[in-house]
Amino acid sequence: MNRDSYAIALNNAMTEIKKAYPDIKNSFIFTKNGNIITGDQEADEKTTNNVLESFENLKEKTKAIGNLKSVQITGKNGKLTVSNIKDMYLVLVTSKNADKNYIHSITHVILPTIIKTLETFDNTHLQLTAPKKLIVDTLSGFFAGDSVQVDTEILTDWTNNNDPRARVKATISGEQNLQESINQVQIETFGGNAAVCKVKEINDQDLKGKNMIRIPEKLCKSLEINRGDLVKVKPVV
Amino acid sequence: MLVKDSKTDDTENDDENIKEDLQEKLQEIKDQEGIIGYILRGSKSASIDLKDPTKIIEYAVLSSATFDAGRDMTEALQIGEVDNIVVESEETKLLSMNVNSHRISIFMEKSFDHNNLYKNLK
Numbered sequence: 001m002n003r004d005s006y007a008i009a010l011n012n013a014m015t016e017i018k019k020a021y022p023d024i025k026n027s028f029i030f031t032k033n034g035n036i037i038t039g040d041q042e043a044d045e046k047t048t049n050n051v052l053e054s055f056e057n058l059k060e061k062t063k064a065i066g067n068l069k070s071v072q073i074t075g076k077n078g079k080l081t082v083s084n085i086k087d088m089y090l091v092l093v094t095s096k097n098a099d100k101n102y103i104h105s106i107t108h109v110i111l112p113t114i115i116k117t118l119e120t121f122d123n124t125h126l127q128l129t130a131p132k133k134l135i136v137d138t139l140s141g142f143f144a145g146d147s148v149q150v151d152t153e154i155l156t157d158w159t160n161n162n163d164p165r166a167r168v169k170a171t172i173s174g175e176q177n178l179q180e181s182i183n184q185v186q187i188e189t190f191g192g193n194a195a196v197c198k199v200k201e202i203n204d205q206d207l208k209g210k211n212m213i214r215i216p217e218k219l220c221k222s223l224e225i226n227r228g229d230l231v232k233v234k235p236v237v
Numbered sequence: 238m239l240v241k242d243s244k245t246d247d248t249e250n251d252d253e254n255i256k257e258d259l260q261e262k263l264q265e266i267k268d269q270e271g272i273i274g275y276i277l278r279g280s281k282s283a284s285i286d287l288k289d290p291t292k293i294i295e296y297a298v299l300s301s302a303t304f305d306a307g308r309d310m311t312e313a314l315q316i317g318e319v320d321n322i323v324v325e326s327e328e329t330k331l332l333s334m335n336v337n338s339h340r341i342s343i344f345m346e347k348s349f350d351h352n353n354l355y356k357n358l359k
Contacts, residue, residue: 026314050310051314053309054305054309054313055306055310057306058302058303058305058306058324060302061298061299061302062299062302064292064295064296064298065296065299065331066328067327068324068325068326069325070325071306071322071323071324071325072322072323073310073311073316074319074320074321074322075311075316075319075320076316076318077315078316078317079316080311080314080316093314093316096316
């Protein structure tokens with residue numbers, strides 16, 4: 001799951017949480033480095049940045065008592081709660097009399113569970129797109145180009161594994177799983193060299209289905225590999 | 238000839254009375270187990286009482302930063318004037334609040350219930 005999918009999933013989760021807890025007026029999530037992951041429509045960018053800037057200043061000074069875990073500000077017309085969840089901070093703006101237990105359940109139970117679930121999806125995804133060990137064949141000649149070639153089946157396999165949820169959905173619905181194809185791969189040699197390059201299907205019928213990767217000679221030289229060597233190849237998503 | 242405004246005098250006296258009252262309460266609070274110390278800041282003077290005097294400057298800076306952040310964030314989010322702020326780290330908690338023109342910051346262990354302190358001082 002890439003960062004955008006993660007942000008969308010968190011945003012959807014926050015939207016649903018807001019529906020369940022009408023006391024929440026605004027919410028957004030940012031990283032410990034101050035990057036905003038997701039925020040709702042009600043909080044404009046200027047407001048969010050102002051809050052973030054003030055919070056960063058406070059976080060710096062809070063080092064006097066340790067790492068900042070949470071801030072609650074009660075104003076005359078509402079309450080602001082900033083809570084540290086893993087490597088992120090959740091900002092909730094609620095009505096002044098919002099139920100403390102609800103807020104606590106969001107910050108300490110619901111959102112951490114959602115984040116954990118998303119991370120589990122992320123790990124599953126990584127396992128599914130684990131590198132494949134392929135045998136090197138060199139591509140030479142005028143038309144060698146700068147793309148490597150692998151079996152169509154490998155590309156299809158990577159494409160289908162690209163988004164596990166879409167794959168499950170396609171299996172359930174019986175529809176064809178239409179996803180973006182893999183355009184680039186990362187090649188890593190056992191000597192520790194690596195390169196990212198464009199990828200195409202193997203066009204030579206005789207070389208198909210042999211667990212092979214055809215790499216232009218020039219790239220072989222830079223990776224310090226020869227024909228018959230094994231390399232680890234994974235898609236760049 | 239020196240002319241004194243009696244209204245100003247009354248205000249100053251009230252302010253002084255509130256300060257004395259708060260100081261008294263804070264002294265009692267300070268003796269409770271789990272309280273690390275406090276900072277009381279008025280318009281003209283401030284008093285700091287911490288169990289570890291070496292941290293006076295750091296805690297005073299944090300107290301001030303807390304009020305600044307509270308003001309800025311409530312303004313940005315339009316949730317009205319700050320009533321109180323609670324900042325928590327792994328082991329320590331800070332309660333900051335305004336009582337009339339006085340700013341109070343109380344440092345305590347995280348497990349300490351700050352709600353009772355708030356009610357006592359407000």
